[in-house]
Amino acid sequence: MSDSFKALVARKDDSHSCDYETLTLDDLDVGDVTVSVDYSTLNFKDGLAITGAAPIAQRQPLILGIDYSGTVIESQHTGFNVGDRVVMNGYGASEYLHGGYAERARVSGDLLVKLPDSISNAQAMAIGTAGYTAMLSVMALQNNGPAPGDGPILVTGAAGGVGSVAISLLADLGYEVVASTGRMSEAEFLKSLGAADTLDRAGLSERGKPLQKEQWAGVVDCVGSHTLANAIAQTRYDGVVTACGLAQGADLPATVMPFILRNVRLQGVDSVQAPMARRLTAWSRLADELDMQKLEALSFDLPFSEVLSRAPDILAGKTRGRAVVDLSR
Ligand SMILES: NC(=O)c1ccc[n+]([C@@H]2O[C@H](COP(=O)([O-])OP(=O)(O)OC[C@H]3O[C@@H](n4cnc5c(N)ncnc54)[C@H](OP(=O)(O)O)[C@@H]3O)[C@@H](O)[C@H]2O)c1
Missing domain, CATH: 3.90.180.10 (Medium-chain alcohol dehydrogenases, catalytic domain)
Known part of the structure; x- marks a missing residue:
């Protein structure tokens, strides 16, 4: 050239x-x-x-x-x-x-x-910021959060980049993953990545009550707005919710009730200024843990x-x- x-x-x-x-x-x-x-x-x-x-x-x-x-x-x-x-x-x-x-x-x-040697240049971009953010979200969830077997993990924006990689990573770690999507036509694809179940995102998209039935041991949210507020309101006692995205909106129309009555923890996830040590851990874990066949499929x-x-x-x-x-x- x-x-x-x-x-x-x-x-x-x-x-x-x-x-x-x-x-x-x-x-x-x-x-x-x-x-x-x-x-x-x-x-x-x-x-x-x-x-x-x-x-x-x-x-x-x-x-x-x-x-x-x-x-x-x-x-x-x-x-x-x-x-x-x-x-x-x-x-x-x-x-x-x-x-x-x-x-x-x-x-x-x-x-x-x-x-890492095991990740090709093309695979690195199949992962990209979305996949690396999915790993940062998994790391945030695992930091004093739920262990596999503690209960289902909700992933929102499931058919998108962060969501689909997060499903693959969490399922392979042994978590029961429930994928929330607006594209129910992708349900089989999401199950092939490891989702145990899928749900229509419409149920999470509208304004909901501050405290709802406890369902999730953890949440990886890519969507923000009412979806994140409802996910927090449905999180079990001591559960952890990670928030990385704003695909629905940057607002958070929630109350403090799940935090003060259920000890729920909300953890932000930033990939852009993440310190180098955290990046190196994320890429090393991606090399070890991400199923490259699933990566190709997504x-x-x-x-x-x-x-x-x-x-x-x-x-x-x-x-x-x-x-x-x-x-x-
Ligand atoms: N914090 C960070 O450092 C960081 C890093 C990377 C990405 N992000 C953010 O994370 C989000 C996901 O990124 P991505 O690269 O995965 O994007 P993406 O591939 O476009 O995925 C976003 C997904 O969100 C869902 N969605 C879109 N519009 C929606 C709406 N109005 N209401 C509810 N759900 C909606 C869709 O999933 P379904 O079709 O399955 O419903 C869509 O596939 C974005 O907001 C992005 O800006 C943040």
């Missing part, structure tokens, strides 16, 4: 715009590691950034894409050598740092994770050239599982 490469770039003049552009290495950020990017992905947040539905990009012009995997082609960082395979998740990519929708990236090596190929046109789909909840974006196509 010559010095120039293709990138998906957001600009903001009078209004938000986003399109493919040809850039050169001089357009990249300052950093001590240069990466030849092989794969990226399409997360919910990428959908927001590409369409401009939320102000994700904090500078312009900006290469979008919150994730990438690739191979180091230049390094002045003591932790990385040419040829190392690396993954970048969040840490400001697509916000105030150039992101992964480009065939080249330059970044501080302090923000990169070396990929992922699909997406050429880089189609990312722009497919971005609205993920905001409309039409994307199943995880997109693997091949930068060469």
Whole structure:
């Protein structure tokens, strides 16, 4: 490849715009590691950034894409050598740092994770921020939370990226998983990932009572709003609820009753600024625990050239599982 490469770039003049552009290495950020990017992905947040539905990009012009995997082609960082395979998740990519929708990236090596041998560059993006957030959610749930056998774990936004990986991880750890989805047509798919049961998300989507019948030993919530409020209200005494998403809304129309009467714990999950030690644990556990056959079943190929046109789909909840974006196509 010559010095120039293709990138998906957001600009903001009078209004938000986003399109493919040809850039050169001089357009990249300052950093001590240069990466030849092989794969990226399409997360919910990428959908927001590409369409401009939320102000994700904090500078312009900006290469979008919150994730990438690739191979180091230049390094002045003591932790990385040419040829190392690396993954970048969040840490400001697509916000105030150039992101992964480009065939080249330059970044501080302090923000990169070396990929475990058993995870290929394509698999790293089938996992992506969504899968790594699913593992962070599982880790948060397991931190003084329910053990397998203590009762069912509810996963909301089940057919999405975080939800589907969370189901696979939790089921393989021995938890009984109940998957809440708006797409009951995906019930068999969710069961193939390990869900013991599925329920229609409509039952969780509307405003509910502050305390409801105790059902869940734990919850992995990707949806927020009334869904999260109802999930908290249905959580058993001493249960743990993790909250990572806002697919339904950023509001939380709940009361303190489940916290003060049932000792329920609400644990936030952030992937973007998660400290390096937690990231390394998450990626190492993904290498050991994620069933790669299930990962393949829940992922699909997406050429880089189609990312722009497919971005609205993920905001409309039409994307199943995880997109693997091949930068060469
Ligand atoms: N905290 C973090 O660091 C972090 C990291 C990654 C993602 N996130 C957030 O986590 C959420 C999930 O991310 P993702 O990448 O998995 O997105 P995704 O693939 O689009 O999945 C979101 C899922 O939520 C459900 N959903 C969508 N609209 C809904 C609505 N109006 N009401 C109820 N459910 C709805 C759908 O599942 P069903 O079709 O099965 O109902 C959809 O597949 C997003 O809000 C994302 O921003 C946060």
